[in-house]
Amino acid sequence: xxxxxxxxxxxxxxxxxxxxxxxxxxxxxxxxxxxxxxxxxxxxxxxxxxxxxxxxxxxxxxxxxxxxxxxxxxxxxxxxxxxxxxxxxxxxxxxxxxxxxxxxxxxxxxxxxxxxxxxxxxxxxxxxxxxxxxxxxxxxxxxxxxxxxxxxxxxxxxxxxxxxxxxxxxxxxxxxxxxxxxxxxxxxxxxxxxxxxx
Amino acid sequence: xxxxxxxxxxxxxxxxxxxxxxxxxxxxxxxxxxxxxxxxxxxxxxxxxxxxxxxxxxxxxxxxxxxxxxxxxxxxxxxxxxxxxxxxxxxxxxxxxxxxxxxxxxxxxxxxxxxxxxxxxxxxxxxxxxxxxxxxxxxxxxxxxxxxxxxxxxxxxxxxxxxxxxxxxxx
Numbered sequence: 001x002x003x004x005x006x007x008x009x010x011x012x013x014x015x016x017x018x019x020x021x022x023x024x025x026x027x028x029x030x031x032x033x034x035x036x037x038x039x040x041x042x043x044x045x046x047x048x049x050x051x052x053x054x055x056x057x058x059x060x061x062x063x064x065x066x067x068x069x070x071x072x073x074x075x076x077x078x079x080x081x082x083x084x085x086x087x088x089x090x091x092x093x094x095x096x097x098x099x100x101x102x103x104x105x106x107x108x109x110x111x112x113x114x115x116x117x118x119x120x121x122x123x124x125x126x127x128x129x130x131x132x133x134x135x136x137x138x139x140x141x142x143x144x145x146x147x148x149x150x151x152x153x154x155x156x157x158x159x160x161x162x163x164x165x166x167x168x169x170x171x172x173x174x175x176x177x178x179x180x181x182x183x184x185x186x187x188x189x190x191x192x193x194x195x196x197x198x
Numbered sequence: 199x200x201x202x203x204x205x206x207x208x209x210x211x212x213x214x215x216x217x218x219x220x221x222x223x224x225x226x227x228x229x230x231x232x233x234x235x236x237x238x239x240x241x242x243x244x245x246x247x248x249x250x251x252x253x254x255x256x257x258x259x260x261x262x263x264x265x266x267x268x269x270x271x272x273x274x275x276x277x278x279x280x281x282x283x284x285x286x287x288x289x290x291x292x293x294x295x296x297x298x299x300x301x302x303x304x305x306x307x308x309x310x311x312x313x314x315x316x317x318x319x320x321x322x323x324x325x326x327x328x329x330x331x332x333x334x335x336x337x338x339x340x341x342x343x344x345x346x347x348x349x350x351x352x353x354x355x356x357x358x359x360x361x362x363x364x365x366x367x368x369x
Contacts, residue, residue: 021237030228035220042221052223059231066237140214159215187208194211 011075018066026063033076034059036161037083043144044087044152054090058083073170080161081171084153091149143193150174151186158183 006014006028017025042051062082153172157163169179
């Protein structure tokens with residue numbers, strides 16, 4: 001019996017309904033993860049259009065293979081794993097370099113730079129706090145953008161998505177030791193970049 | 199909150215990382231994804247049919263036409279015919295002289311018998327008068343040969359057409 005609302009239902013249960021071919025279950029999975037997946041991809045490629053294409057490719061791949069999902073794993077880990085693979089493949093193909101917070105590498109005009117620059121959301125602070133928060137947030141974004149793509153994925157999964165080292169190793173398909181090293185180095189580099197910005 | 203496994207001086211950065219906002223894809227993202235899900239859009243699933251090996255052909259909404267099963271007798275017959283043709287080919291290639299000699303000997307020895315049997319068979323099918331006419335070698339005989347050929351081809355075409363109509367009606 002399909003539920004009236006999916007709000008209190010676990011990912012695994014929603015997946016079961018999706019496996020039965022229920023469109024509302026597919027939509028619920030997209031609703032839950034479109035922003036985290038898009039954000040991860042955006043912070044790795046730094047281009048709106050490309051991020052949207054890659055996020056779309058991720059969801060299409062995952063949802064078209066929903067019957068192969070194994071419930072002993074977290075659905076979100078599987079989704080991030082596919083997103084990371086697709087993004088890393090894209091970066092390898094395009095060999096994109098790290099770029100500035102001011103916009104995507106393809107952005108040459110002021111308008112395109114504004115369009116591709118990261119918009120940091122307000123958290124309901126005072127104008128001054130908001131400005132400081134925006135500046136700090138922008139600095140962090142800039143520092144992340146300077147990291148190697150592999151470091152970016154690991155540090156975002158660890159500090160933004162709260163994944164454990166084991167889960168990150170599973171997602172990025174790297175040995176646990178390598179993941180720990182990447183995160184350690186990423187932290188070090190973030191610290192250095194942010195020191196430089198002060 | 200994740201486990202605190204970093205130096206104190208990284209704490210403010212970790213806090214900032216946790217405060218990073220989620221970014222949203224453009225409006226209609228979910229619709230675009232949904233429109234590409236095979237299970238929800240069977241037409242999408244049918245699109246890349248070129249790669250599928252066993253296609254079922256649909257005819258005007260009728261039941262799919264099943265692939266014809268290849269029977270064991272048919273396979274054995276085809277194989278036997280193939281072997282025979284290869285053997286004859288090899289024999290003709292390697293022993294053409296022997297074959298010619300055998301055929302020549304047979305033809306010379308049984309020429310009269312073969313001719314008589316052919317005449318008997320012809321008379322049975324076409325009638326003795328027609329055979330006499332053909333053996334005369336006249337212009338009328340040539341016309342008769344042509345008429346026979348046209349009749350044979352016409353008959354064959356007629357049978358094919360009738361079979362095709364019957365098949366269509368049965369479907």
